Amino acid sequence: MELMCVRFVRQNFLRSLPTNSQAFILKSLRWYCVGRGELQKCCRPTPCLESVHGSRSIRVFGKKNKTCQPSRELTSPNQCLNARTSLNTFGSHRLKGNFNIVSTVTLPKQFFHTSGRLQALPAPLLWLVLKPIQKLLAIILGRSLRKWWIALPPNKQQLLRETAWRRRWHLAAGAAGLLVVMAIFLLTHLDESPVTGRTRLLVFSRENFLELANLTAEQHMEEFKDIIISPKDPRHQVVERVVQHLAERNQDIAEISTVPWSVHVVDSPTMNAFVLPNGKVFIFTGMLEAVADIHQLTFILGHEMAHALIGHSAEQASMSHVVDFLSLILLTAIWAVCPRDSLAALGHWIQGKLVQFMFDRPYSRKLEAEADQVGLQLAAKACADVRAGPVFWQQMEISDQLRGESTVPEWLSTHPSHRNRVNQLDRLIPQALELRASCDCPALPATDPRAVFSESVRQLLNSVKERESAEKAKEKEGKLSIASGGGGIFLPLPHAPSPLAPGPPGQLGGVLSPTPVLSQALPSK
Template sequence: MALLCGSLFRSCHFSLLSSHLIGNLRVCTRAVYPQSSWRNTISTSVRLRASLTGRTTSYQIYSKATAPLPCGPVLTPCGHYFHTSARLRALPAPLIWMIIKPLQKIMAIILGRSIRKWWVALPDKRQQLVRKYAWQKRWQIAGGAGVAIMIVAIFLLTHLDESPLTGRTRLLVFSKENYMEMAALTSDAYMEEYAELLVPVTDPRHQVVKWVVQHLAQRNKDIPEVNDISWTVHVVQSPSVNAFVLPNGNVFMFTGMLEAIADVHQLTIILGHEMAHALLGHAAEQASMSHVLELLSVVLLIAIWAMCPHDSLSMLGHWVQGKLRELLFQRPFSRKLEAEADQVGLQLAAKACADVRAGPVFWQQMELRDQLSGEPTLPEWLSTHPSHRNRVAQLDRLIPEALELRERCVCPALPATDPRDVFSKSVRVLLKNTRE
């Protein structure tokens, strides 16, 4: 296995992709801007190192972003859009919810234990009277429960929204304006946390990420949500293989992710995926789902702590309901949003003229990287993200549509060599050499 790892780091099959990227970008910029407009353009040499190849490749990144080519909108915008709002004096609703969230569970535990202690302290005759009274009032109790269910149903129905770009019906209990306030607070917290780790804006790594983000935004200007967000790039010096975009457009890219990326095509697809999360409002959607589940679980917690005869059993029931909620609702919902961001992000990258075939290759690289590092891999049903293998399969299904979209956007032709075939062949050859 160590020999295989060393062989992979010495291979150089991705150099063709790198040189092709430079050609594509130059053809795109010449097609959009007259030659004379580039007299004062400043270029920056950017170096990215592929995690599996170990080969450092330089990219010539122009500081002037290309304008969107004349291709019609393929992702139909619908529903309401995120937009930046003025600062509110009141605390945003999501922040209030985060403050009272732990108090809800504490109050549920206290109320449930109080009911149980009250019931245990009652004499047998009083308990029989209470049961008899509850049976006599069963229809009134059932009616009250029905009214409560109707109120919850009306609340949920009146907070349904249509997801932009995909048209999927979703639940949003927080206004987007208020959630943008929460995003600003989150952004400030991250900026404070990473203050000493941010690479300078003059760093080539920052420049390449900034260029790709601007390129994606320019090429997708036909999408209203893209224009509503002000995109800001931050590159964090950290070995963590991570990247994320906040709802207010703050992009955080970790240098560990840049080390894991083989070329700018993959970088464009990864950033397209993260930008899709912001465009689709996934953070607000996840917070809404979590909020509703928390409120509904309060009723269940009260029942658990009231009905279990001992605190130890109540604690066990409390833990079980939390895990079931997480495994049956929250994590599958998170995987669903990740798959949606993969789909929309691939379309954003296609309109930016990236080689979308590099998307599945990235996740194959990540799967191989995990295997070589010996890191334990969680089953998909325990994870918040789809497995690398399932992401490869989904992206492979989406590639034909993305290639058609890329062609409609008048992008330069791709080379006949498919990077997926190159990667698969490279792995087979290296495995064969290792066995020998």
């Protein structure tokens, strides 16, 4: 590139310039090359460049017929650095006939040091940091506009209104242009979801979230370092085996085959499990105690792995980023229009709740439903009994009722209700069974676990009703005996514990120990 620049300047400009201008142009070319840090590119031997070791000089030879003198090869890196950063004095000769150009420029000796490349923060993390700052700036801007408008005299306010009305078409054109720019931005950031093929908005790339996932994994490892069970623990080995089996049976999905999956079991009663985009699986022992068998565990881990392979975290952050950007405009308008700060703060709170209930939580429920669908497919290809998936959510529904937890309406939650999840999975079971059969999996038992669970629950409820009826009858007999002056007082029997209460591993609906899970073997092909 330097050679082409020198030839172009020499053939087109140098011949018509004075001697001092020629020297200045050659000096600028040299320092441009060195200033860009391209020392290796500038210093490699070229047909028209010669670096003289020890004399700290560079000579440029050329003729009218564009032939070049042979160059001398550099033998030392310091030679190259000295040749580019410390140049000696040249004289200049006028261009007449066939001759060689020998130009020398005097420059001070300098040495350049390039520092290491700084690692930028992941875009999602940077957005999380800037998000509250953006809201604060919107509030300040809106409040400043309101104070400025109130401070204006009435005649100037009227003048501004008339000016805005006269230029209403210009303002409308500007707003339309902004909408077009936003539409182009959204259309150029559309992506296809893996497995399901759903079109979605993806502002943040998967690579950005992998960097953020590494930071998050380090934080979780530091947080749970004292309660992570040993890899030699049977519970860890079961979970690791299930995860490896799911990954091996779904190698056709690139997002699974290219991720190094690793398992971390946390000794905590919390019923939770999650998988980071970088393949770090975290599951709590409370979740292991909540599942009834290996098939339910396979479905739960498949659900969490589906979140990671589809990239739901990046998708949800992208949607939230766009919604927050649009809400900043509304937030600025609220603080600019409301006459008092108290009303503006109330409008700000209402606007935040509307964004949550109209965009954030419905979108989160949609992603959870998609993870159930994809997790069921992953479990089917891993030869698990997919009919156990709806049973797990039925167990969770009964467990919540036994613990007395209040039922939150679905529109207030980030997850679908247990009942809706059961209904959705029941609709997907036939398709999942066909997929399982196409993967050369062993035949399933004829008994459907959903029917077994429903029948067991029905029998238990009937037995509870019978016991309650018997207790009421004995209480009534006791009261009659006391009223008739009988010889003894018959006290009512104490309430027996409910058959659905948490109990030993064999009891239905209770919190199950990991023993049934460990006693099961993964189905083989």
